[in-house]
Amino acid sequence: MQSAKQFTSIFGGVLVLFLVAPLIIRDTQFQHLMIMLLLFTTLSQAWNLIGGFAGQVSLGHAMFFGIGAYAAMAPLNQWGLTPWIGMAIGGLVAMVAAVIVGYPVFRLKGHYFVISTFAVAEVVRELFSNWDWVDGPIGLDAPLVEQGWRNFMFYHTKLPYHYTLLIFFAVVMFVAFRMERSRMGYYFRAIKQRPEAAQAMGVNITLFKQYAFIISAFFTAICGSMYGLYVLHIEPSTVLSLDISIKIVLIAVLGGIGSLWGPLLGATILISLQEYSRIWLGGTGRGIDLIVLGALIVIICVYEPNGIVGLIKRFSRKKRKA
Amino acid sequence: MDLTIFLQLIISGLLIGFVFSLIAVGLSLIWGVMDILNFAHGEFLMLAMFTSFFLFAQLGIDPLYSLPIVVIVLYFIGAGTYRFVIKPLLGYTVLIALLATFGLSILIRNLVLFFVGPNYRVINESILAGKTFSIGGLYFSVPQSVAALLCILVTYGIYLLLTKSKFGRALRATSLDKDTAMLMGINTNRIFEITFGIGAACVGVAGGLLVNFYAVFPEVGLNFTVLAFVIVALGGFGNNGGAFLAGILVGLVTTMGGFFIGPEYKYTLVFLLYLVVITIRPKGLFGW
Amino acid sequence: MPILEVKNLSMHFGELAALEDINLAVEKGEILGLIGPNGAGKTTFFNCITGFLNATRGDIFYKEQNITRFGPHRVCKLGICRTFQIVQSFNEMTALENVMMGAFCRHHLTGDAREKAEEILKFTGLQDKKNQLAGGLTLADQKRIELARTIATEPDVVLLDEVMAGLNPTETEEAIGLIQKVHEKGLTIIVVEHVMEVIMKISHRIAVFDSGELIVDGPPEEVVQDERVIKAYLGEEYHAES
Numbered sequence: 001m002q003s004a005k006q007f008t009s010i011f012g013g014v015l016v017l018f019l020v021a022p023l024i025i026r027d028t029q030f031q032h033l034m035i036m037l038l039l040f041t042t043l044s045q046a047w048n049l050i051g052g053f054a055g056q057v058s059l060g061h062a063m064f065f066g067i068g069a070y071a072a073m074a075p076l077n078q079w080g081l082t083p084w085i086g087m088a089i090g091g092l093v094a095m096v097a098a099v100i101v102g103y104p105v106f107r108l109k110g111h112y113f114v115i116s117t118f119a120v121a122e123v124v125r126e127l128f129s130n131w132d133w134v135d136g137p138i139g140l141d142a143p144l145v146e147q148g149w150r151n152f153m154f155y156h157t158k159l160p161y162h163y164t165l166l167i168f169f170a171v172v173m174f175v176a177f178r179m180e181r182s183r184m185g186y187y188f189r190a191i192k193q194r195p196e197a198a199q200a201m202g203v204n205i206t207l208f209k210q211y212a213f214i215i216s217a218f219f220t221a222i223c224g225s226m227y228g229l230y231v232l233h234i235e236p237s238t239v240l241s242l243d244i245s246i247k248i249v250l251i252a253v254l255g256g257i258g259s260l261w262g263p264l265l266g267a268t269i270l271i272s273l274q275e276y277s278r279i280w281l282g283g284t285g286r287g288i289d290l291i292v293l294g295a296l297i298v299i300i301c302v303y304e305p306n307g308i309v310g311l312i313k314r315f316s317r318k319k320r321k322a
Numbered sequence: 323m324d325l326t327i328f329l330q331l332i333i334s335g336l337l338i339g340f341v342f343s344l345i346a347v348g349l350s351l352i353w354g355v356m357d358i359l360n361f362a363h364g365e366f367l368m369l370a371m372f373t374s375f376f377l378f379a380q381l382g383i384d385p386l387y388s389l390p391i392v393v394i395v396l397y398f399i400g401a402g403t404y405r406f407v408i409k410p411l412l413g414y415t416v417l418i419a420l421l422a423t424f425g426l427s428i429l430i431r432n433l434v435l436f437f438v439g440p441n442y443r444v445i446n447e448s449i450l451a452g453k454t455f456s457i458g459g460l461y462f463s464v465p466q467s468v469a470a471l472l473c474i475l476v477t478y479g480i481y482l483l484l485t486k487s488k489f490g491r492a493l494r495a496t497s498l499d500k501d502t503a504m505l506m507g508i509n510t511n512r513i514f515e516i517t518f519g520i521g522a523a524c525v526g527v528a529g530g531l532l533v534n535f536y537a538v539f540p541e542v543g544l545n546f547t548v549l550a551f552v553i554v555a556l557g558g559f560g561n562n563g564g565a566f567l568a569g570i571l572v573g574l575v576t577t578m579g580g581f582f583i584g585p586e587y588k589y590t591l592v593f594l595l596y597l598v599v600i601t602i603r604p605k606g607l608f609g610w
Numbered sequence: 611m612p613i614l615e616v617k618n619l620s621m622h623f624g625e626l627a628a629l630e631d632i633n634l635a636v637e638k639g640e641i642l643g644l645i646g647p648n649g650a651g652k653t654t655f656f657n658c659i660t661g662f663l664n665a666t667r668g669d670i671f672y673k674e675q676n677i678t679r680f681g682p683h684r685v686c687k688l689g690i691c692r693t694f695q696i697v698q699s700f701n702e703m704t705a706l707e708n709v710m711m712g713a714f715c716r717h718h719l720t721g722d723a724r725e726k727a728e729e730i731l732k733f734t735g736l737q738d739k740k741n742q743l744a745g746g747l748t749l750a751d752q753k754r755i756e757l758a759r760t761i762a763t764e765p766d767v768v769l770l771d772e773v774m775a776g777l778n779p780t781e782t783e784e785a786i787g788l789i790q791k792v793h794e795k796g797l798t799i800i801v802v803e804h805v806m807e808v809i810m811k812i813s814h815r816i817a818v819f820d821s822g823e824l825i826v827d828g829p830p831e832e833v834v835q836d837e838r839v840i841k842a843y844l845g846e847e848y849h850a851e852s
Binding site: 120122287302 | 414416418421422428429548551552586587590596600601604
Binding site: 194197198199205 | 660662681682683684686687691692694698699700701702703707710711712714715718719720723759760763
């Protein structure tokens with residue numbers, strides 16, 4: 001585990017960087033990249049709590065992301081409700097969904113959890129695609145409303161999105177940091193390594209897996225809300241898609257599963273790669289970026305199962321020995 | 323409610339159920355021996371369907387005749403996947419292998435999408451396609467009936483292979499205790515590779531038959547992967563007989579549910595069934 | 611009044627009766643030795659008491675409370691903690707963190723748990739290895755860590771499942787010393803062990819299991835004289851030696 005001092009200095013540095021970067025570089029494409037980077041780092045960190053720390057792999061986080069996105073957008077669209085309330089509702093609904101998925105499966109050994117998350121996410125996508133109130137497969141557009149904080153709509157600047165996400169990113173990072181060195185964090189790691197020994201130490205493993213999942217779901221839903229409000233259009237095939245679920249996991253794996261800085265490292269590489277390949281390769285619409293993603297996952301898994309963090313650790317260990 | 327319609331639904335549920343069964347048995351085989359969730363299973367199915375489709379469209383070989391070719395191709399795809407993707411990961415946690423096959427599924431799906439585009443393709447005029455026969459006022463689709471029949475036969479063949487052959491004994495020994503099996507002189511690496519090959523060959527059979535009555539498109543595998551996982555979990559892990567029966571059950575549920583509640587909810591129903599079953603019977607319907 | 615009492619306990623796996631109608635009581639402050647051939651049901655007995663298995667029939671009482679259907683974490687919270695036959699270290703955690711895992715049972719704050727763990731590490735003679743990863747330590751050290759984290763849960767009863775298996779004579783001596791030290795703290799101990807010299811030396815009383823049944827229960831010197839025990843477990847050789 002990283003020392004608190006080390007963490008604080010790196011954390012401070014990262015925050016300052018994100019604080020000033022969009023003020024210096026006014027290029028909107030770059031600003032967009034920064035926002036995506038913050039969003040996906042936060043998402044992946046939220047996933048990391050259950051998938052990395054507690055070792056319960058969820059391949060269905062898109063359901064929470066989508067729930068959050070719809071909860072912010074649909075009431076705004078239909079009733080003009082401020083998305084901040086929608087966001088809170090989304091967070092709560094996601095937590096309830098986490099209980100419904102987790103309750104039957106966390107008592108079981110083996111791959112039941114993976115299958116359940118994967119399958120439930122697909123079902124949720126189908127349900128939204130058939131739900132008239134949210135315009136089914138067509139999805140929702142943000143209504144033309146007065147811009148400002150009440151509606152969390154800004155038509156001429158990206159900065160409010162950037163700084164709101166930055167605050168949220170900081171909160172989630174801080175929670176993850178505190179959690180890692182709290183009793184809960186130790187319990188998560190114990191559940192991942194030796195569930196039976198953890199039980200013998202008095203850990204209610206079912207309950208703690210559930211905690212991890214609920215917290216993770218909540219943060220993921222908030223990210224979903226922010227995403228919807230930022231891109232202004234959501235539909236089941238994007239916000240509830242398997243692609244989102246995969247991307248979240250991939251970033252964590254690429255950076256290093258269960259490590260505090262893994263998500264940021266992974267997101268930096270993947271999101272830059274993705275955004276620039278989108279710009280350079282253009283909208284072929286034939287999923288070249290996904291081909292690259294798929295190949296990347298296989299290659300990382302086969303050659304460096306510990307991710308970039310593992311690579312750095314191995315490298316620094318070699319250097320110390322030499 | 324008209325009895326004929328009800329019987330008709332049961333028939334089509336059963337017919338598609340047998341195909342589900344074979345796909346699930348292929349997955350269950352790999353799962354049981356290696357404890358690996360192969361997320362590319364549905365993509366293997368998609369590859370089988372496309373192989374069959376293009377052999378028909380380009381070379382005019384009827385899907386029924388090209389079935390052996392498809393099966394062989396899929397065997398090598400499965401064995402190759404094991405050799406290049408799974409084998410290097412055997413010492414690591416199950417999660418890594420799971421993610422690797424997950425990555426593989428994205429790769430395969432999008433490669434196919436890139437080369438052939440997203441369109442749906444249908445075979446209308448093969449030996450089997452589009453034909454029906456009737457018994458006592460009930461209609462049977464010929465391609466579905468043939469598919470069901472062959473799937474039952476292949477599943478039975480796999481059952482015989484596992485229980486009666488020398489390979490089957492070695493495979494069962496390996497799945498019980500890999501290290502001991504190795505000490506006994508069983509080449510577990512070879513066993514794993516063959517198992518992966520056979521698992522893929524199962525979807526080869528299923529895919530080669532499905533193409534006669536099911537549209538082919540790059541994303542066709544996705545639903546089948548979800549279904550196959552749920553079926554295997556329903557039946558009980560590593561229990562091939564359970565997977566077979568659960569496949570039939572899921573076939574009935576999708577068909578009946580699709581008719582009575584609406585086709586858009588048929589997978590929702592299957593998943594609800596899965597949640598209810600594992601809540602009541604944590605080791606699946608036929609596990610213990 | 612016994613601190614732990616088992617009444618008519620049976621555990622069946624399908625046709626196989628791993629435990630059949632066991633009646634056994636443990637007094638507070640006692641060291642009870644469990645012996646028996648492989649597959650006699652000793653580990654199953656531990657698994658039933660600690661809630662890892664649900665007994666088919668019978669009841670388990672701890673301080674007069676029926677704990678038969680309690681899950682493992684509840685049993686631990688109540689004050690019964692166990693070690694595992696095959697050592698189960700948290701490999702990716704340091705020795706200190708392993709012991710902290712036990713201490714968290716009663717101390718919810720990390721600082722408090724660390725303090726408690728440091729104290730236990732000193733007590734068990736592990737303080738100079740506290741920052742090493744458990745996975746990299748020797749078997750003897752890992753077993754010692756497991757005992758340490760068990761004590762760290764501050765139990766009244768500890769169940770030790772072959773904590774000396776695989777240790778060399780010196781390590782075994784140290785382990786015996788440690789168990790006696792733990793006993794001096796007032797803990798009740800149930801210990802499964804294969805090494806006869808060890809079990810004879812430390813136990814106040816010995817219970818002998820054979821094929822899932824409790825065949826003899828008494829002081830060590832009586833147990834070794836018992837015909838049934840000699841036949842079931844010790845064999846002619848040991849009899850001749852003594």
